[in-house]
Amino acid sequence: MGTGKPGRKVKGGGKSRTNKDHRHLCHTINKSRWDDICSEQLKPENIGKVVAEKTELDPDKPGLGQHYCVSCARYYISDVALKEHQKTVKHKRRLKELTTKPAYSHNEANAGAGRGAADNGLSSGTRPVASSSGMDMQ
Secondary structure, three states: OOOOOOOOOOOOOOHHHHOOHHHOHHHOOOOOOOHHHHHHHOOHHHHHHHHHHHOOOOOOOHHHHOEEEOOOOEEEOOHHHHHHHHOOHHHHHHHHHHHHOOOOOHHHHHHHOOOOOOOOOOOOOOOOOOOOOOOOOO
């Protein structure tokens, strides 16, 4: 039905041609808890209570739930695995970020997304003043 030669046939390529989503999966960060929750839990007055709560015996969690990293919100199978995790750059970077930078509040996040308070151009205490020149004509 077409006039002329068909287009060039592409051979090979495998996944890179058929499914391009697989390339970006390794670049995403999989957070299990939000930063504001973790930074709140890392405060000195809260961390003891959080660790006691998170390390209760639970047969469904890795290592019976006894080895928990508060900053990364992850359970580990043994104390050795937890200690190895605490030496990693990812853990240190996240811990530093959560302890030094203040967490964003919900209001700041909404304002950054453009969902802040409505600005209608008028301040809350003033009313528009009508000109009297148009009212006097009969």
